[in-house]
Amino acid sequence: MALSQPTENICSMTTQELTQNDPISNWYPVANADDLPFRHTFHGKLLGQEIVIWRADDGNVNIWVNRCLHRGVRLSRGLNNGAELQCQYHGWRYANRTGGCTYIPAHPVDSPAQHLSCKTFPAIQSHGIIWSGISPEGVPPKLSFLDGLTPLNLRSLPAKAPADSVNEHLSKYMFHPDNQTDGEGSSLVTTKAYDNYFQITATVANSTSTLALFAQPVDEQSTIIRGVIGVPHNSQNVLTVLRYHNNLMCKLRDVIEADFELKSKISNTFAAVSNPRSATRNIANNSGSVSFLKVRVARKWSTAKDVVGLELLPIGNQQLPTFLPGAHIDVFLPNGITRQYSLTNGPGELDKYRIGVKLEQVSSGGSKYIHETLSEGSIIEISTPRNNFPLRRDSTRTVLIAGGIGATPLLAMAQVLEKQKLNYELHYFAQSDEHLAFPEILNSLGNNCIRHFGLSVEETLAKVRESLGEHNSSENLYVCGPGPMLEATRNIAADLGWPDESIHFEYFKNSKIVSFESSFEIELARSALTLNVPAGKTVLQILRDNGIAMPSSCEQGACGTCIVKVLAGQPDHQDVYLNDSEKKRGDKMLTCISRALSNKITLDI
C-alpha cells in the first residue's frame, strides 16, 4: 500500500488557537497529571526556568521557581506535607497556592516578612496534562478530539534538541490506528495549531485514531515530547497503546537527536529560546506589598449560638495572600466600621478566608451589621493578613487555651499542629455545646481538642491550672479569650513557673484606662526627623501627618500591627500586646497608643 504524505495545514480555528510567536505568552504542558501522585514534588523546567510542581491535598497544583528563598536549594528536594512545601535545608515552609513563607525554624517566634514569597506560575490541569507558562495569555488549548474518549497520556520523552528542531519532526510522526504496524498504509492528516502543538489523525479503512503531540521547550538544547491520545472508556488495551507509541516515539527521538547533533556540528546557530529571567518579577514586589483587597462573601452561616461564620472568596483570578496561623484581617464594613477578625483557616488553605463573628451584646455596629445586614454575595474590602500572634512549631508541648470566640486564632494554630503531628492540646471553654464555633474543625482535631462546658470562674481557673501543669523547657502556651480570663491565665502560668517568653496571648481589645495627656518629642533615627507629639494626639497620627506610612489595625494597643523599635528613651506602653518582660525592656512600642515617659524617645524609623 502506498504511504500517503502527511499534510500540514495552518488551520483556521478560533483566534485563540492561532500560532503565537512569543514563547513567554504560550501555554505549555509541563507535566502529566499522574506525575503528581500524593505528596510528591516534581522537578521540571520550562524555557530555561527550573520549576517545582506539587499538588496539595486540596487538589491545587502549585508551580514555583525551584529555589528556596533562603539559600537557593532546590525545592523539588523538599517535603510536600499536603499543605505546605518544606525545604530540606533549613526547613523554611511555604504555603500552598501563594508560595508565601509561613515558617522559619531558626526564628520560631517571628513572622516571616510578608514579601518572602516564592515566585509562582499559573497552573491549569486539563486532558490529564498540567499546563503552565511564564506569563501565558488566554487558556490552554481545548483538545476537542478527546470528547467522548478517555485521554491517555503517552510517556513523555526528553530529547536533546531544541523545540524548533523537535517540531520539524513531530509533524511527521506516523502511526497506525491498529497499534501494531509502523504507520504504514495509514493516511495521515496533520494539523498545526499552536507553535508547539500538532494534532494528527491516522485513518485506515474504518479505523481511525487521533493524537496530539507537544514540544515542551526545556532550554536551548532540550525539549520534552509529550502526547495525548483518546481511547474508548474502559479500554482494555491501554498498555498496548502506550507501548506502541513509546516505541515509535523513541525511534523518532533517536532521529531528532541524531539530526540535531549533525546540524549543530555544521552550524552553531539555532533558534534560542528567549531568556525567561527577563520575564520574572522582582520577588521583593510580590504580593507582600498588597495591603487591601476586595472579597466576596461566599457563605454566611450560623456556626454557634450568636456566632456566624463567613467564607470570603477572592474576586476574579486574584490569589489571597499568605497568612500564618494566628493571623487576623481587618474587615472594612460598608457602614464605615472596621473590625479585626482572626482567620480560622488550616495550613495551605488559601482558596478562601474563613472568619467567625460573634454578636456583641453591646455592639457599636460591627458585629451587629455582619449578623443582621451583611448577606451572601456582598463585596467587602479587607486588609491582607497581619501575623502578630505567631505560632512556634518547635515546642515539645503546645497548650492552646480558648475562651469563647477567642478560639478563632487558636483553631488555625491547632490545625497546623495537627497536620504536623506535633504534641498539643486545645482547651476550649464555652457555656455549652451550642456555643462551640466551627465544630467541623474541632472534630478534625480528634482527642487533641478538649471541650469544657459551663464552668464557673473558679472551676475554669482550676481547669486551666490543671491543663498547664509545671513548665518544662520548650513548652508554649497560647491563650485568647475575654480579658479577665486571659489575665487570670497569664497569672496562673506565671505562678506555675511558665516564663514570659513561653506565654503568648491575644486580646480582643484594650480595656485598660489609657491617657493621651503627655506631650513629648519623637526622634526618627532613620528618617533624620524630630517631631513633637502634643497632648491629645498619638504617635501614629503625628507620623502620618508628616507623610510617614505606618501600618495599623486595631489602633487601641491590642493587635501589634503598628509596632516600632525604640532606640532610646522610655516608653509609656499602655497596650495589652506586649508581655511584661517586653515592656520592662522598653525596646518596642505601639505607635497607636504608647507614649513617652521621657521628654524624648528615639524610634527606629
Added chain:
Amino acid sequence: MIKLYDFELSVNCYKCRLLMSILNVDYEIVPVDFYPGFKHKSDEFKKINPLNHIPVLDDGGYVIRDAHAILVYLATKYDSTKRWYPIENPELLGETASWMLFAEGTTNTASAARLNVNLGYDFDLEKVQEGAHKLFRFFDEHMWFRNRSGGKWVCDSEHPTIADIALFPDVVLAEEGGISLIDYPALRLWAERMKRLPGFIVMGGIFPASADRIN
C-alpha cells in the same frame, strides 16, 4: 556481632547499612578512613580485603567483600520471608540477578562520576556521565511501564528486592556527580517510594520523603 568496614559517604557501604536497617539486623561499624586517609589502600586493610576496597562484612569470622555480594548474603541469611532475595522463585531470582548486574553498571558510571566530582577520583567524567544517562534512560522507561502496570519495584514482584537497594543510592546521589535526574521522573518516583520503606535510613545527600498518607 556483625562488623561492617564502612565509610559514611560511600554508596556501596550505605547499601549494606540500608538493608541491615530494614531487616533489623544489629551490626557495628568499623570506620575506614576512605577519604582523605585512603586507609582502604593500606597494608593493614589489605589483610581484611586483598582487593583494597570497601565495604567488607565480617559476620562472626565469615568475611565477605563487595556490596552486592554482601546484599545477597544478608538477605539470604537474615530475611526469613525470602522476599528480598527470592531464592524460592527462580524467575524472579533471575530477574533480580539481572538487575543486580545492571546496578554494577550504575555504580561504575553514576557513582564513579560522584567520586570524581566529590573526592577527585580519577575517572573520565564526561564518559561516566554519558554512560549513566544511557542506563538511566533505559531504567526510567522500565520503571514508567512498571508503574503503569501497577508495579512499584524494579522487579516484577509485590515486594522490593535487593536489586532496589543496589540501585537506589546510585540513582539518588547521581546529581552529586553532575547527572541531573530531571529527565527521569519515573526514577524519582521510585526513589521516593524507597524512602518510605519501614527501616529506611538516610545518609549525606539522601533525604527523607514526606509521609504518603493523610496525617
